[in-house]
Amino acid sequence: MATAAPTLRPRRDIPFGRPMIGEAEKAAVIAALGSPTLTHGPRVRQFETDFAAFTGAERAVATSSCMASLHMAYLALGIEPGSEVIVAAQTHIATAHAAELCGATCVFVDCDKDGAIDVAQVESAICSRTRAIAIVHYAGFPVDIAALKRVAERHGVPIVEDCALALGTRFNGAHVGLHGDIGCFSFYPVKHITTGEGGMVISRRADLLDRVSRLRAFGIDRNIVSERALPGEYDAIELGLNYRMSEIAAAIGIEQLRRAPEFLERRRENFTLLREGLAGGDDLWPLHESQPVADVGVYCLVAMLSARLTRVRPQLMRALSGHGVGASVYYPRPVPAMSYYRHKYAYDLSRFPRAGLISSASIALPIGPHLDAADIRYMIETIPDAIQEALSA
Numbered sequence: 319m320a321t322a323a324p325t326l327r328p329r330r331d332i333p334f335g336r337p338m339i340g341e342a343e344k345a346a347v348i349a350a351l352g353s354p355t356l357t358h359g360p361r362v363r364q365f366e367t368d369f370a371a372f373t374g375a376e377r378a379v380a381t382s383s384c385m386a387s388l389h390m391a392y393l394a395l396g397i398e399p400g401s402e403v404i405v406a407a408q409t410h411i412a413t414a415h416a417a418e419l420c421g422a423t424c425v426f427v428d429c430d431k432d433g434a435i436d437v438a439q440v441e442s443a444i445c446s447r448t449r450a451i452a453i454v455h456y457a458g459f460p461v462d463i464a465a466l467k468r469v470a471e472r473h474g475v476p477i478v479e480d481c482a483l484a485l486g487t488r489f490n491g492a493h494v495g496l497h498g499d500i501g502c503f504s505f506y507p508v509k510h511i512t513t514g515e516g517g518m519v520i521s522r523r524a525d526l527l528d529r530v531s532r533l534r535a536f537g538i539d540r541n542i543v544s545e546r547a548l549p550g551e552y553d554a555i556e557l558g559l560n561y562r563m564s565e566i567a568a569a570i571g572i573e574q575l576r577r578a579p580e581f582l583e584r585r586r587e588n589f590t591l592l593r594e595g596l597a598g599g600d601d602l603w604p605l606h607e608s609q610p611v612a613d614v615g616v617y618c619l620v621a622m623l624s625a626r627l628t629r630v631r632p633q634l635m636r637a638l639s640g641h642g643v644g645a646s647v648y649y650p651r652p653v654p655a656m657s658y659y660r661h662k663y664a665y666d667l668s669r670f671p672r673a674g675l676i677s678s679a680s681i682a683l684p685i686g687p688h689l690d691a692a693d694i695r696y697m698i699e700t701i702p703d704a705i706q707e708a709l710s711a
């Protein structure tokens with residue numbers, strides 16, 4: 319029988335993510351509940367203004383989720399049946415699902431060894447039906463968007479940036495989401511900041527933001543002519559949705575955004591400490607091993623596993639969990655390997671070797687602001703034990 323080495327280390331509880339909701343958020347929610355407007359009101363407008371200031375955007379539009387943001391981004395770009403959208407294979411399914419909901423065909427492209435979309439493969443995938451290129455800033459690390467923009471501009475194809483894991487990430491000094499045509503953010507509970515559920519859209523293009531504002535509220539004209547319209551009088555000028563953010567969510571968002579610089583700093587510190595502690599491991603080592611993080615809103619630490627540890631990844635996750643460490647996988651399969659896409663497109667999955675490797679041979683470790691340096695040191699000490707337990711299970 320395999321026996322784990324006795325450990326005197328007191329167990330710590332280190333969930334993968336935990337929303338950082340404090341008294342300010344709670345008070346803001348109570349205040350919002352006491353106001354006459356529960357959705358689409360002054361708090362939403364303030365959160366949009368604050369978010370624009372935070373990212374350096376001229377304007378931001380709040381939505382109900384990142385998925386909703388992506389859906390409207392594609393609609394605003396005119397994605398429709400017959401359109402092709404080039405999508406990173408290594409992303410959250412929402413990046414692809416939103417394009418599918420517009421009736422588009424997804425054309426998947428593999429990533430590089432760090433999980434960023436392979437720009438050379440994007441160029442080969444462009445054809446006369448291509449209407450957008452959808453990328454993700456994986457784990458918060460920016461895609462080389464300058465190179466991607468050269469390709470996109472050469473072919474006149476707009477870029478959609480999925481920034482759900484990249485709040486606080488800047489590339490060449492400008493926040494992600496402002497390099498391509500439109501950028502989409504998530505405020506899901508374990509992202510950098512949360513509103514419970516929520517999202518945001520930023521863009522340098524006023525035409526796209528006007529269109530998104532209208533789409534999020536049934537396609538009615540009220541946003542534009544609200545001053546002139548009679549109460550109860552409005553017109554639907556296009557087919558729209560209800561993807562609005564509530565005042566309650568925005569109240570939380572305003573407070574969370576105030577704390578974002580502190581959250582981001584903690585993420586960078588935790589990531590740097592954990593990366594140093596895991597560097598050079600034979601069975602487990604950090605991806606993004608040498609990238610600077612000063613301008614990165616780093617989301618998690620993706621650790622690559624040796625072949626022998628990959629074979630026992632479930633046991634490793636269980637061993638970590640036994641020590642109180644909540645690991646995750648980003649993402650469990652490349653999008654084209656998800657059943658819906660496999661059935662629809664029947665891609666030869668050997669076309670996505672790097673996304674396949676990250677999916678099958680990595681784990682994501684927590685670095686969020688709910689953790690301090692003692693938690694990170696605990697993980698650095700515990701991970702070798704968990705590896706031994708998994709290998710001898």
Ligand SMILES: *Cc1c(COP(=O)(O)O)cnc(C)c1O
Binds near residue numbers: 383386412480
């Ligand atoms: C979490 C996530 C989403 C989905 O965000 P929601 O706000 O839950 O819709 C989309 N894309 C990426 C890259 C994500 O990580």
